[in-house]
């Protein structure tokens with residue numbers, strides 16, 4: 427279907443690209459295909475061409491845009507300060523309103539991703555038969571797509587039981603809010619519990635409002651900005667009841683959206699104030715000096731490496747704090763990973779909507795992990811954990827452990 431020209435891009439921001447190409451080497455899809463249309467520069471050109479009516483919103487155009495991971499590595503590399511993530515979200519919103527997708531893609535995007543993932547109770551229901559199938563070892567009876575999706579499920583899932591207020595341990599330094607996340611609390615509940623424990627050990631009361639909801643990242647990245655704004659408003663109310671020193675999140679993908687509520691709800695002063703309080707768990711712990719007070723004499727014997735979640739490294743530009751914490755435990759047993767900041771192919775729900783490219787990037791990531799010789803890979807995002815785990819298992823490397831940084835630190839504390 428051909429869309430009529432429509433101003434969906436911020437004109438000034440879309441013209442900021444000077445076509446220098448310095449972002450190309452950081453773009454995972456360009457690294458894989460070598461196609462200019464699969465690069466940031468090419469995609470910005472396509473976005474502008476669609477907006478100006480020079481290119482129809484054809485299947486081919488949408489294909490190149492869909493293949494973008496939204497990892498924002500290009501944004502971090504760009505000397506011209508192009509806000510690629512904002513351009514992509516606006517374009518995806520336009521695409522979803524003007525382009526007809528296949529029934530299967532519609533089902534994945536608008537039912538599974540939009541209607542199930544952001545709702546923990548629905549997600550638990552949907553995962554129940556999937557987990558039974560896996561336990562029965564019946565995956566081989568299904569086509570590849572289903573087998574690969576089942577392989578992403580963690581072998582153990584723990585739902586977080588989070589008190590509304592969890593008091594500081596030791597001298598009290600302040601009071602913070604905690605965002606429990608959707609996938610995090612259904613699949614990585616223990617990680618949430620450990621995150622709160624770390625914050626308590628750092629001297630903070632932790633408030634986890636019961637009426638908080640999905641952060642809106644899945645909607646924003648998938649092209650439904652109206653639903654993302656609605657989700658943001660729910661959280662502004664939930665976290666707005668009492669003064670908090672900070673609002674902590676332990677999932678990089680959610681964190682970058684929470685930090686952009688000020689942009690999502692432009693003109694809303696509460697949204698901007700909320701965003702300035704949002705801190706990634708690693709960022710907050712390091713600013714609180716956790717690495718000095720808790721791990722001064724620890725030195726784990728396990729060789730450890732770190733994978734940069736895209737939405738922490740590129741969208742939030744946080745690369746050192748998690749390394750500071752991991753190194754505080756691992757000491758000389760820490761090893762850097764080649765291409766540690768190249769996307770693993772998870773990218774939110776990308777591994778469901780674009781499984782082929784997701785698998786290529788997963789294979790690339792696993793090869794880089796194995797080059798480190800590490801027995802344990804630490805990261806800060808649930809999607810990366812699931813993607814790397816499935817890739818390592820498929821590559822015959824189940825001995826390489828994958829851990830969220832909160833679990834890694836909590837284990838070191840004993």
Ligand code: SF4
Pocket residue numbers: 442443444445446447448449450466467470500503504505506507508
């Ligand atoms: S997005 Fe930035 S780095 Fe990439 S071509 Fe445009 S100006 Fe250059």
Ligand code: SF4
Pocket residue numbers: 452453454455456464465466469493494495496497498499500501510
């Ligand atoms: S967001 Fe990632 S995949 Fe998309 S153009 Fe930028 S670097 Fe490439």
